[in-house]
Amino acid sequence: MTITLKPQENTSGDASIADQGFGRVAAVPAVLFDPRRQQQEAIRFFTDNGFVVLSPCLTPSELVALNEFFDRTQKQRPDAWGLGTRRKPHHREQGLIFSQPLLDYPELDGYLQHPASFPIVSALLGGAERVRFSELNLRETPDNAGTGSMNFHHDAVREDRLLRKPYMPCDWLCAIHYLTDVSDQTPAFCVVPKSNQFETLKDAHEGLGNEYVELPIHGPAGSCVLYDTATYHTRLDGDGKKSRRTWHQYYARGGWLRSALPTTDKYQRSPTPALTDWNLFPERLAMHDDPKMRLFFSHWNTAQGEWVASGFDEQVRKSMPRGDQ
Ligand SMILES: [Fe+2]
Incomplete structure (x- = not known):
């Protein structure tokens, strides 16, 4: 008989263990929004929570083409993926990553402003004319990658995020597209909703009180998670046996934007720096x-x-x- 220990909530607020999260896993799964029929609801949800899940986002034929792209380029360019002679010793750390596929593969250009997600991305960055491309990479956690412990963290942030009014539009936005089904047995993205307005995870735990949860995001292949890079997140490992493929795309905010800080009402937000x-x-x-x-x-x-x-x-x-x- 196997005994599985449920994670115990860390109510002490001990900062030394805060990076691993506080163990308060959400009781209900993430809400999935249809990006073609629920644009306004999705935009509102992201504005309130610092992330949103769009599903279905990619079409079945796009999923076939993108998975075929993984299969083909892993054979053609094993070194670019961290396979072949430059095989990374520990897949557990990062898995496989093709960092700059756009350099040599124009066939991906048609995905860069995806018709299902781009209108929502545009609204969240202040309008289509303000959306800028930052980065696109493809990742795979292979079969039997094992388990490790990625900590909760945020990605790039700007100092003014804790003070500016209004908070939105955000500075950077990341889209993680699931190219294979994601469940509690596979690696899964996990967010702390509303944590983008806090400097540390401990601050979020204290400030959000009963609202603080760690929310694993499960969904079928073709789902897309949009998150503000200031939102705390991690990758859960699943059972360490099943694989997962993802396409990660980062967007930035362009143009100058009138804003306000507590000390001045004449503040201008500059275009987001390079990632x-x-x-x-x-x-x-x-x-x-x-x-x-x-x-x-x-x-x-x-x-x-x-x-x-x-x-x-x-x-x-x-x-x-x-x-x-
Ligand atoms: Fe991250």
Whole structure:
């Protein structure tokens, strides 16, 4: 007989164990919103909670094509995925990741403003003209990856988030698309709703009181989780045996935006900074014929600036970290 211990809630508020969460797992599953029929409800839910789950988001044919892309590129470019001769010793840490598939695969361009999710992403970043592309990568936790312990954390944040009024639009938004079914047996994304307005997870635990929960997000292949990068989240491991595939896409907010802080009413929010110092946009996107697409790909980091100055030279690209991944 196997005895499974349920996680015990840590009510002490001990900061030393706060990163692993407080063990108060939500009693009810995440609500799934149909992005084609429930746009306004989804936008309102994200605004109130710092995340929303869209399902179904991807179509069955898109799922077939994207899974075929994983199969094909893992064979064609094993090193780019961390397979082959550069196989990562511990899949548990990150799993497999193809960091910059857009560089060599224009076939992915049609997914970058997905018709189901993009209207919602646009509303959450202040309008379609303010949405900027940050990064796209593909990830897989393979079969039998084992279990580990990713801590709760937030991604990139800006200082003013705790003071500005209004809070929205957010600075960065991440979309995690499930390309395989996600359950309590597979790796799963997990969020603390409303935690984006707190500096630490402990502050969220204290400030949210009875509202504080850790919510695993399960859903069928084709679901998409949108989250504010300031929202605390982690990856749960599942049983350590079953695999999961995901497409991660980050968006940033462009343009200057009038806002207010407690000390001044003349505050302007600047465009969100670049998310990394290495991510590159290929020439066909950075120099796109359509000015709207050029604006979408206009948040360049210093590596991109140097690559553009070189005339998108292949050797310059390959000299950069992950330039071939
Ligand atoms: Fe994260």
